[in-house]
Amino acid sequence: MNQALILARRELGAFMRSPLGAAMVAAVLLIDGILFYWQALAEKLLSAEVLEQFFYNASGTTMIAGIVLSMRLLAEERQMGTFTLLNTSPLGDREIVLGKYIAAVVMLGIMTLLTAYMPLLIFVNGKVSIGHILVGYTGLLLLGSATLAIGLFASSLTASTVVAGIIAAAITGALILTWALARAVDAPLNAILAGMALHHQNFKPFMSGTLDLGCVTYYLMITLFFLVAATKMVEARRWR
Amino acid sequence: MTSEDKVIEIRDLYKYYGERRALGALSFTIESGQIIGLLGLNGAGKTTTLRILACDLLPTSGTVRVGGVDVVADPDAVRAKIGYLPDSPPLYPEMTVREYLRFAGKIRGLKRAQLTPRVDEVIQLTELGAVRDDRIATLSHGFRQRVGIAQAIVHKPQLVVLDEPISGLDPVQIVEMRELVRSLGGEHTVILSSHILSEISETCDRILVMGEGTIIADGSEAELGARWLSGMRVEIVARRAAGTDLAQFWESVRQLQGVLEVTPREPREQGLDLLTFEVQMDRDVRESVVAFLVERGLGVLQLSRSHRDLENVFLQLSGSVAAAAASNVNQGNGQGEVTP
Numbered sequence: 001m002n003q004a005l006i007l008a009r010r011e012l013g014a015f016m017r018s019p020l021g022a023a024m025v026a027a028v029l030l031i032d033g034i035l036f037y038w039q040a041l042a043e044k045l046l047s048a049e050v051l052e053q054f055f056y057n058a059s060g061t062t063m064i065a066g067i068v069l070s071m072r073l074l075a076e077e078r079q080m081g082t083f084t085l086l087n088t089s090p091l092g093d094r095e096i097v098l099g100k101y102i103a104a105v106v107m108l109g110i111m112t113l114l115t116a117y118m119p120l121l122i123f124v125n126g127k128v129s130i131g132h133i134l135v136g137y138t139g140l141l142l143l144g145s146a147t148l149a150i151g152l153f154a155s156s157l158t159a160s161t162v163v164a165g166i167i168a169a170a171i172t173g174a175l176i177l178t179w180a181l182a183r184a185v186d187a188p189l190n191a192i193l194a195g196m197a198l199h200h201q202n203f204k205p206f207m208s209g210t211l212d213l214g215c216v217t218y219y220l221m222i223t224l225f226f227l228v229a230a231t232k233m234v235e236a237r238r239w240r
Numbered sequence: 241m242t243s244e245d246k247v248i249e250i251r252d253l254y255k256y257y258g259e260r261r262a263l264g265a266l267s268f269t270i271e272s273g274q275i276i277g278l279l280g281l282n283g284a285g286k287t288t289t290l291r292i293l294a295c296d297l298l299p300t301s302g303t304v305r306v307g308g309v310d311v312v313a314d315p316d317a318v319r320a321k322i323g324y325l326p327d328s329p330p331l332y333p334e335m336t337v338r339e340y341l342r343f344a345g346k347i348r349g350l351k352r353a354q355l356t357p358r359v360d361e362v363i364q365l366t367e368l369g370a371v372r373d374d375r376i377a378t379l380s381h382g383f384r385q386r387v388g389i390a391q392a393i394v395h396k397p398q399l400v401v402l403d404e405p406i407s408g409l410d411p412v413q414i415v416e417m418r419e420l421v422r423s424l425g426g427e428h429t430v431i432l433s434s435h436i437l438s439e440i441s442e443t444c445d446r447i448l449v450m451g452e453g454t455i456i457a458d459g460s461e462a463e464l465g466a467r468w469l470s471g472m473r474v475e476i477v478a479r480r481a482a483g484t485d486l487a488q489f490w491e492s493v494r495q496l497q498g499v500l501e502v503t504p505r506e507p508r509e510q511g512l513d514l515l516t517f518e519v520q521m522d523r524d525v526r527e528s529v530v531a532f533l534v535e536r537g538l539g540v541l542q543l544s545r546s547h548r549d550l551e552n553v554f555l556q557l558s559g560s561v562a563a564a565a566a567s568n569v570n571q572g573n574g575q576g577e578v579t580p
Contacts, residue, residue: 006346010332017334085330085391088294089347090319 007099047126055136055207070151071165073100078159093235132209139206142219149226156233247429253302263453275425277444278433285453286433294324323397329388333377348395366390382413402432471522473546481537498525
């Protein structure tokens with residue numbers, strides 16, 4: 001674990017120094033801000049509906065930011081040849097993947113929490129519960145965490161960050177679209193597909209301020225599954 | 241020799257990339273404190289051998305032990321014993337030299353208390369003091385190569401593995417790198433690869449010549465020369481006597497017993513009326529050649545074994561391997577053996 005934290009700290013340092021880090025934070029804040037103003041504040045909505053709409057919009061930027069952040073984590077190391085340093089040091093495969101994941105979660109967490117001023121603005125002319133805000137942000141972080149794990153897995157498959165991004169986007173898109181697919185099939189398959197949806201059925205409770213343990217478990221399972229898959233890929237490629 | 245003395249022990253190692261055999265059968269051992277050079281043409285199997293030693297690549301079959309530990313059975317234990325510089329140094333351009341070396345030390349298990357003094361020591365050893373707080377992105381190729389070596393030795397590994405460490409360096413940097421690699425001997429066992437012949441002979445105690453994925457010759461430069469070359473070559477620098485007829489002089493040297501060939505070379509110093517020439521002998525007749533020159537009134541300033549010796553060994557071996565490979569292909573045989 002200690003080794004994973006050393007790796008995470010280096011990764012965070014690199015992110016903070018790179019123009020990509022600042023550009024990504026600025027882009028997320030800008031897009032969320034614009035959507036918050038146009039969709040949430042401009043329409044006549046109840047305070048809770050404004051908050052719900054904010055979390056809906058933020059979930060989109062969180063998923064995109066998660067893919068952009070994670071697609072380079074392992075692929076770039078291979079592209080630059082620095083993966084050899086990790087590969088030939090006594091770091092375990094699990095520690096490499098965990099270190100990268102922790103760094104990405106911290107980055108996405110900072111980015112997401114910087115949007116907190118938007119829900120707080122609702123208090124100027126309205127009233128929402130702090131619990132609703134906390135549950136919404138929990139959902140965003142869980143969704144982001146799952147997207148990061150998917151991106152990290154995609155990044156373990158290739159040395160090209162672009163290809164990794166495409167693979168991550170394809171897996172994320174497929175998991176989102178299982179909801180639409182669920183509407184086209186009969187029971188009991190429709191329930192299974194709906195339950196697998198990365199966004200719709202599993203994210204909606206968080207948007208409305210309901211902490212559903214089933215949904216929490218779903219996101220944790222997706223995260224765990226893709227982290228294990230990424231670890232197995234690193235292990236396989238290490239000895240190729 | 242006990243197994244504890246053997247830092248590297250490779251037995252019947254094979255590595256296949258798909259159907260293509262990159263290594264095999266490869267067997268050799270290396271003792272502690274030696275500087276070993278792997279010499280071979282591109283595709284001879286040098287990098288594959290080093291990557292397997294560094295636990296960056298899995299062997300197809302055979303046994304590879306580093307410090308008595310098997311690379312397949314316990315790769316993490318082996319990784320703790322080695323420092324590896326691949327052909328392109330694995331550097332993070334956004335980090336400073338000191339940050340990078342601290343990171344390399346930490347992931348290799350250096351304790352907090354050891355880290356700062358060891359990083360300072362390595363910076364001093366590799367002469368990186370002037371750029372210690374510079375970003376790696378701003379460093380020249382020579383300094384990057386030094387940082388690459390520094391990361392490989394920061395945790396005081398038993399074995400340092402360097403893949404083409406002088407590749408792309410200018411002449412001054414080559415001399416500095418050679419001194420640096422030599423300074424690593426003793427405390428570490430060093431194995432390095434190169435296709436630059438003079439570099440291997442200048443730096444290494446023992447040379448392993450590779451071809452077609454196997455060792456085709458093993459020994460010091462002198463041993464290889466004695467085994468593979470008939471006689472010897474020497475380079476002589478002499479001050480020419482006034483009125484020397486050069487054509488007649490070359491001919492009379494050629495007539496000496498034991499001399500096979502005399503080849504004039506460009507003098508390295510100008511304006512001193514110097515002659516520089518190479519004499520190929522079928523046996524050691526250096527004394528009689530020098531006596532002849534002195535008798536003719538020439539002042540002998542320098543006599544040294546020619547660096548072309550190793551080059552000739554290398555070319556002869558590479559030629560033999562290539563011929564054996566071609567012959568084996570024709571005969572449908574996968575293996576070849578080179579004999580003097």
